[in-house]
Amino acid sequence: MAGKPINTFNKERKELNNTVMEYGGLSMKRFFSLDSQVYRKGKLSEKTKELIGLVSSLVLRCDDCIKYHTIQCYEKGITDNELEEAISIGLIVGGSITIPHIRKIFKLWKELKRNAKL
């Protein structure tokens, strides 16, 4: 089923995080906690924060981060046009080396929308 890769991604991510937590000391744990906090609703909406997280990950070309934030953007109800406008900024800021990642974002986006219809 189309949803499989995303479930697999989430499951593996969780298992790997468990391994990190097994070895990780206090500083690492605190960092992981901060990493959740900064995306929580504040004066900026969760949508805006996820878009900022996505485009930051895009210009730094971190595939796993991009995948994670793309899923979050989808779940927070970002529209096609909002996604496209944010990604266009990332493309202009970061140049053609972001294109392979942009391809993956839209491929995943299409999958997320297709799954939703099942």
Added chain:
Amino acid sequence: MAGKPINTFNKERKELNNTVMEYGGLSMKRFFSLDSQVYRKGKLSEKTKELIGLVSSLVLRCDDCIKYHTIQCYEKGITDNELEEAISIGLIVGGSITIPHIRKIFKLWKELKRNAKL
């Protein structure tokens, strides 16, 4: 006067852009045009776009880009809290190497607010 460095920055930026345009061919000119277009209001507000531009510049640690977008954020009416929340995402995504740039953002922000009161 406190406003001086910002005016100087804008003036020098314009002069240098003129030099680029003097040598730049069609592709370069088209790129510069795209670089303005992606920040224009669309489904996302100008505020959101400037914050995305700022945090992208921050994680890529481009001082001139950061300065430019900080001024834009100020002019679009971004509040202190909105700025701080966006920058916190950049700090977590990009790590402590973003700190020297974050120092400069807040220093400039303070100047922009101080100038506004004159």
Added chain:
Amino acid sequence: MAGKPINTFNKERKELNNTVMEYGGLSMKRFFSLDSQVYRKGKLSEKTKELIGLVSSLVLRCDDCIKYHTIQCYEKGITDNELEEAISIGLIVGGSITIPHIRKIFKLWKELKRNAKL
């Protein structure tokens, strides 16, 4: 057959570009168009431009971009020695973190040459 992965790469690249174009707005489309234009023959030859594109991709460590430009270099008739000299610059500029990518370039190069003999 040895040529398979390259065909697969090109095919997938095309399909993914179609997905990008499906969602992409005007700015994104214009950027993609610029991305072709800058490699076209001008005062610099296509060969020189592809080598510049390849080494830029190498120092930025973008695997898909590297793969694309390596194929282009091969098709424009770059010789083994020319390729090696360009890559040596990338290695010195970008350091040992470029080595995993250099390994892939030469592996692909060997495949491209082997396929040509079939």
Added chain:
Amino acid sequence: MAGKPINTFNKERKELNNTVMEYGGLSMKRFFSLDSQVYRKGKLSEKTKELIGLVSSLVLRCDDCIKYHTIQCYEKGITDNELEEAISIGLIVGGSITIPHIRKIFKLWKELKRNAKL
């Protein structure tokens, strides 16, 4: 068996290095030689040098380099705690974009320890 991926990694790395050496000229060969020399025991121990190599690779997010140095760290007798402390520095310096790589380091570390018990 659990040890398989590591053997495969080492074997492929060696084969690919042979391909590089087949095409590589004098500068490339000299660079490869320097790349071994800097990790040899000097005033700093091999352990310290491998940790520096690992964290540098981590903040630059070079997966193959990370894998190589993690194996070296294991073989030089780095302890769990030493590894964790070094990686925590990389996490703070490089931010959340290093997390996908940190996950892989600890996963590999666990495998290396499990294999040792067989």
Added chain:
Amino acid sequence: MAGKPINTFNKERKELNNTVMEYGGLSMKRFFSLDSQVYRKGKLSEKTKELIGLVSSLVLRCDDCIKYHTIQCYEKGITDNELEEAISIGLIVGGSITIPHIRKIFKLWKELKRNAKL
């Protein structure tokens, strides 16, 4: 006097950190606290941690971070040879683009040693 630039650097750094703290929320403050914790003595010595911090900053080419860690390395009693060996790793990992920063490290190192004799 030779010591001036270093004092100025430290003073400005402190003032700017105060400005950050003025605007910074809880996440930012917690990150700054983590940023001190990871360099404290643990299973790894402070010396080793500072060298890891320095070389990470070097390969990421963050001038202010490099300056800070160079001063720390000096104050923790790192020797000329230890510094040189660590930096050599950074040079090989990060390539010739680290050279401008390496020049600054040694220039500062020389100043730190000269000041100590006054």
Added chain:
Amino acid sequence: MAGKPINTFNKERKELNNTVMEYGGLSMKRFFSLDSQVYRKGKLSEKTKELIGLVSSLVLRCDDCIKYHTIQCYEKGITDNELEEAISIGLIVGGSITIPHIRKIFKLWKELKRNAKL
């Protein structure tokens, strides 16, 4: 006089390299030697190699490296158009964050040409 900053740049660069060589061990010295060798005429011309060096430095945004290669390009007789075409590739590959550096390249280029007329 207009030529001053360039002379100053070259003089300071030389002095700093002397400081590096004062502290630098064998590996560092060998690297510096490799760094000259890769730009020497081979199957590729010096012009092509300098352009590759310049664009690599541009996409990695290393100001001192960019300055050095721009001067080299000028001295090897690169024309305005050749420079512009190479830089356009860098702009497209690396995105808008390269623009502040492109501004500096053209400003320096103009100075180099003006000085030549004196």
